[in-house]
Amino acid sequence: xxxxxxxxxxILGGGAVGATLARALSRFTLDVVLLEAEAEVAFGVSKxxxxxxxxxLHAPGDTLKGQLEYPGNRGWYRLHEELGFGFAPxxxxxxxxxxxxxxxxxxxxxxxxxxxxxGTEPWSPQQALAAEPNLNPELAGAVWVPTAxxxxxxxxxxxxxxxxxxxGVRIEVEQPVVAIDPIDADQPDAPLTVHTPAGAWHxxxxxxxxxxxxxxxxxxxxxxxxxxxxxxxxxYLLDRRVEGLVHSIxxxxxxxxxxxxxxxxxxxxxxxxxxxxxxxxDKWDTSTSDEGAAExxxxxxxxxxxLNERDVIAEFAGLRPVAQTEDFVVGPTERPGFINAAGIQxxxxxxxxxxxDHLVDILAHQGLALAERSDWDPTAxxxxxxxxxxxxxxxxxxxxxxxxxxxxxxxxxxTEAEVRDAIGRGARTLDGLKFRTRAGMxxxxxxxxxxxxxxxxxxxxxxxxxxxxxxxxxxxxxCDRDDRPGQDTTDDGRPSPDTTEDGRPSPxxxxxxxxxxxxxxxxxxxxxxxxSDAPW
Amino acid sequence: xxxxxxxxxxxxxxxxxxxxGGPAGLAAxxxxxxxxxxxxxxxxxxxxxxxxxxxxxxxGFGLHTFGEDVTGPEYAHRALQQVLDHDVDVLTDAYVTxxxxxxxxxxxxxxxxxxxxxxxxxxxxxxxxERTRGAIRLPGERPAGVMTAGLAQAMVNLHGRLPGxxxxxxxxxxxxxxxxxxxxxxxxxxAGVCELLPYPSGIGRNVVQCLEDFDxxxxxxxxxxxxxxxxxxxxxxxxxxxxDRRPVMSRSTYVPCDTLLLSVGLIPDAELAxxxxxxxxxxxxxxxxxxxxxxSRPGVFAAGNGVHVNDLxxxxxxxxxxxxxxxxxxxxxxxxxxxxVHVTPGHNVSYVVPQTLSTSRTQTxxxxxxxxxxxxxxxRIGDIHRRKVRAVVPAEMVTLKVGPKLLDGCAGDTLRVDxxxxxxxxA
Numbered sequence: 001x002x003x004x005x006x007x008x009x010x011i012l013g014g015g016a017v018g019a020t021l022a023r024a025l026s027r028f029t030l031d032v033v034l035l036e037a038e039a040e041v042a043f044g045v046s047k048x049x050x051x052x053x054x055x056x057l058h059a060p061g062d063t064l065k066g067q068l069e070y071p072g073n074r075g076w077y078r079l080h081e082e083l084g085f086g087f088a089p090x091x092x093x094x095x096x097x098x099x100x101x102x103x104x105x106x107x108x109x110x111x112x113x114x115x116x117x118x119g120t121e122p123w124s125p126q127q128a129l130a131a132e133p134n135l136n137p138e139l140a141g142a143v144w145v146p147t148a149x150x151x152x153x154x155x156x157x158x159x160x161x162x163x164x165x166x167x168g169v170r171i172e173v174e175q176p177v178v179a180i181d182p183i184d185a186d187q188p189d190a191p192l193t194v195h196t197p198a199g200a201w202h203x204x205x206x207x208x209x210x211x212x213x214x215x216x217x218x219x220x221x222x223x224x225x226x227x228x229x230x231x232x233x234x235x236y237l238l239d240r241r242v243e244g245l246v247h248s249i250x251x252x253x254x255x256x257x258x259x260x261x262x263x264x265x266x267x268x269x270x271x272x273x274x275x276x277x278x279x280x281x282d283k284w285d286t287s288t289s290d291e292g293a294a295e296x297x298x299x300x301x302x303x304x305x306x307l308n309e310r311d312v313i314a315e316f317a318g319l320r321p322v323a324q325t326e327d328f329v330v331g332p333t334e335r336p337g338f339i340n341a342a343g344i345q346x347x348x349x350x351x352x353x354x355x356x357d358h359l360v361d362i363l364a365h366q367g368l369a370l371a372e373r374s375d376w377d378p379t380a381x382x383x384x385x386x387x388x389x390x391x392x393x394x395x396x397x398x399x400x401x402x403x404x405x406x407x408x409x410x411x412x413x414x415t416e417a418e419v420r421d422a423i424g425r426g427a428r429t430l431d432g433l434k435f436r437t438r439a440g441m442x443x444x445x446x447x448x449x450x451x452x453x454x455x456x457x458x459x460x461x462x463x464x465x466x467x468x469x470x471x472x473x474x475x476x477x478x479c480d481r482d483d484r485p486g487q488d489t490t491d492d493g494r495p496s497p498d499t500t501e502d503g504r505p506s507p508x509x510x511x512x513x514x515x516x517x518x519x520x521x522x523x524x525x526x527x528x529x530x531x532s533d534a535p536w
Numbered sequence: 537x538x539x540x541x542x543x544x545x546x547x548x549x550x551x552x553x554x555x556x557g558g559p560a561g562l563a564a565x566x567x568x569x570x571x572x573x574x575x576x577x578x579x580x581x582x583x584x585x586x587x588x589x590x591x592x593x594x595x596g597f598g599l600h601t602f603g604e605d606v607t608g609p610e611y612a613h614r615a616l617q618q619v620l621d622h623d624v625d626v627l628t629d630a631y632v633t634x635x636x637x638x639x640x641x642x643x644x645x646x647x648x649x650x651x652x653x654x655x656x657x658x659x660x661x662x663x664x665x666e667r668t669r670g671a672i673r674l675p676g677e678r679p680a681g682v683m684t685a686g687l688a689q690a691m692v693n694l695h696g697r698l699p700g701x702x703x704x705x706x707x708x709x710x711x712x713x714x715x716x717x718x719x720x721x722x723x724x725x726x727a728g729v730c731e732l733l734p735y736p737s738g739i740g741r742n743v744v745q746c747l748e749d750f751d752x753x754x755x756x757x758x759x760x761x762x763x764x765x766x767x768x769x770x771x772x773x774x775x776x777x778x779x780d781r782r783p784v785m786s787r788s789t790y791v792p793c794d795t796l797l798l799s800v801g802l803i804p805d806a807e808l809a810x811x812x813x814x815x816x817x818x819x820x821x822x823x824x825x826x827x828x829x830x831x832s833r834p835g836v837f838a839a840g841n842g843v844h845v846n847d848l849x850x851x852x853x854x855x856x857x858x859x860x861x862x863x864x865x866x867x868x869x870x871x872x873x874x875x876x877v878h879v880t881p882g883h884n885v886s887y888v889v890p891q892t893l894s895t896s897r898t899q900t901x902x903x904x905x906x907x908x909x910x911x912x913x914x915x916r917i918g919d920i921h922r923r924k925v926r927a928v929v930p931a932e933m934v935t936l937k938v939g940p941k942l943l944d945g946c947a948g949d950t951l952r953v954d955x956x957x958x959x960x961x962x963a
Binding site: 237284285312314316391399403405406410413430443444447450451469470472473478480 | 581631650
């Protein structure tokens with residue numbers, strides 16, 4: 001792969017920043033390529049976070065992150081209108097449990113007022129408990145902010161990237177940056193050349209939105225002085241039976257390094273608690289721990305005492321890419337044409353749309369000519385969510401396309417048509433399919449739908465089922481009897497540059513080239529009974 | 537009449553509709569027809585009815601139902617053949633998404649689209665789900681290669697692919713034991729089976745035939761405490777647990793493996809039961825049922841692993857036959873027997889199904905013990921029935937038959953079911 005052509009802009013990284021920038025640039029008559037290291041966009045930092053569109057209150061106005069927070073919040077409201085991803089404007093309640101936290105929350109409210117955040121209200125304990133009856137009855141006071149919202153960050157980022165692609169941005173996945181050619185002393189303004197295992201890419205401008213790896217990528221470009229450290233956050237998702245425990249995002253009075261442990265009503269109606277905030281060294285360590293769970297629940301119970309660890313159905317950890325300044329590191333660098341968008345930690349997801357506009361301004365300032373396209377379409381048809389439709393609409397969908405009447409995921413009621421649509425939109429892995437459709441996210445956690453999803457992916461991608469992965473790289477799922485999976489991966493488990501041509505691990509290569517028997521719409525048997533002397 | 541997987545016109549109204557075509561649903565359909573019900577609909581979500589039996593390619597099924605030892609698919613085939621012989625409407629590739637209190641079922645299938653059927657009675661036979669990693673809160677990384685044993689079984693037995701090359705199995709439930717043997721036969725190295733409890737969760741025969749015969753180690757009082765691997769599983773850390781089931785980390789060991797199978801229990805699938813607001817048993821997780829397998833909502837019957845997790849498919853068939861024939865009786869306007877006796881779990885008994893009995897009929901009481909008793913054991917139902925057995929273990933369901941003779945004079949009583957070591961039985 002790679003391309004001898006010189007593109008106007010290479011965006012490195014397909015997370016919230018890269019995707020919103022790609023979409024912002026798609027308004028113009030530009031040749032833009034987005035290179036994503038992972039198998040799909042939104043698979044890095046953007047995949048595992050609290051999914052909160054912050055109200056705009058939290059970051060100080062003298063920081064870049066503080067300046068972009070509220071405009072970013074507005075940007076997500078607009079993106080939701082245009083693209084239709086799941087979005088719930090639930091608002092937030094900032095709680096002072098102790099009397100001495102009242103001054104803190106009031107100063108945060110004032111900070112928001114100064115930044116132009118509308119609608120904030122100081123609340124008495126009675127007001128807070130009337131709105132959120134499950135809050136700690138001993139609380140000292142609260143602040144209500146209506147502007148906060150929740151999204152599924154992966155779903156939203158994927159749809160933003162889809163929209164960019166519809167408007168002409170080229171997105172290439174499994175393109176980790178391995179080198180950037182050094183500056184040519186004779187031609188310092190010459191296009192930059194970025195190497196990935198697949199080939200070389202040339203761009204007049206390169207935007208570094210590589211999240212946790214922004215320091216390493218910057219160093220490849222000869223840009224020194226940036227250090228990104230991961231700060232881990234563990235999150236715990238609770239069973240649907242505690243749905244409605246809180247109606248808005250519940251924040252504690254903050255601490256120096258984090259906004260603290262939150263109780264979050266997710267866009268899907270479930271409750272999530274987290275995150276922790278711990279500096280770690282390993283940029284790949286997304287493990288959860290018993291200690292993390294204990295910390296999260298101890299903190300969260302201060303806010304909502306009835307929370308119970310036994311209700312956990314799933315857990316995950318994400319890493320915040322933290323620069324040494326604790327602020328976003330955005331702007332041109334000593335390398336002409338190389339622009340950093342680094343250190344995008346909280347409220348980075350919120351700020352992303354505003355950051356994208358900010359980056360467009362920077363690019364223009366650096367000499368990128370921006371001519372608006374006449375055919376730019378800001379909207380895109382949102383994927384059909386069958387389960388959310390009325391019975392009449394469901395009947396019509398199924399009448400028009402029987403694949404809407406064939407269930408793939410029974411826990412979340414996801415149909416074959418939705419799965420095929422997600423694959424058509426770019427889902428290439430089991431996780432990507434799950435993030436786009438919710439197939440496999442419910443109570444059974446994929447025990448029943450995994451095979452159907454694998455089969456549909458293999459068919460849609462035209463690869464043997466053994467080549468389908470959980471999330472790219474060496475994350476193979478099934479193998480054939482004679483396979484030797486994992487042998488073509490390096491010690492750290494990432495695909496080595498000399499893996500198979502398309503970066504797949506070896507299980508795929510020994511496949512028979514045919515999807516497994518009974519692929520299309522092939523369902524797992526119902527678990528109708530175990531049974532037998534030797535049941536299973 | 538039979539429509540396995542083909543478009544067909546559904547009737548406007550059914551006497552008995554059976555949701556779920558595993559061994560429970562198949563037996564219920566036959567039971568309803570034998571009772572004289574005419575319009576019977578069996579709905580199954582797969583292209584072929586049979587449920588999980590279809591992936592259980594080992595033998596050990598059918599000794600009670602068919603009088604011979606057959607495999608799961610053979611059992612399913614015979615049960616389905618009976619249904620076909622009984623001229624029951626079968627709708628496959630179909631899923632019931634909603635059940636209203638007036639017994640209007642909303643269903644979807646490629647042949648019918650999204651539609652509804654009305655039914656006089658319904659038998660819920662949805663089966664069970666496997667408990668997942670999330671349910672047992674396993675910390676660590678989230679690589680590919682961690683899955684339930686049942687999913688691995690489907691991969692190997694239905695689809696001819698392997699879940700990995702070197703597996704550790706957490707939980708000694710029967711599925712896990714069966715898969716230890718199955719994977720070994722397929723050339724997958726099975727590093728061992730870890731069980732949190734001090735005794736196996738699967739039945740004794742499986743421990744012998746699936747582990748001991750293949751030299752697969754069983755580590756009792758041991759659990760998985762960490763999962764390693766970024767993309768694909770690379771290994772797990774296991775540790776013994778103390779008497780309070782807390783891991784002793786100082787004695788932990790790393791086990792390299794690319795596959796971790798979870799066989800940590802089944803939970804009745806109670807989605808429709810919840811929609812219908814049926815009373816659920818907090819221990820089984822399934823609906824509370826009478827001796828006719830009728831739930832707390834009149835006209836709604838339930839059977840199989842959707843009620844409580846059985847150890848034998850044969851018991852499922854027997855119980856579901858009662859559910860089906862009772863549903864048929866009710867649909868035809870026959871009176872229910874009076875449910876005038878309550879049964880409740882007593883000493884060392886975790887649950888009892890059914891939860892009520894009738895003094896006017898013969899019925900089977902099924903239950904499981906909480907802890908194993910090695911040695912002579914007294915099983916008691918109130919003071920009306922007492923039986924001595926050689927041993928009991930939680931993995932094996934216990935069944936006792938009681939009839940009008942024994943229950944005479946018990947109307948209005950609540951009978952406790954106990955399992956007591958013979959030498960500790962009080963006078």
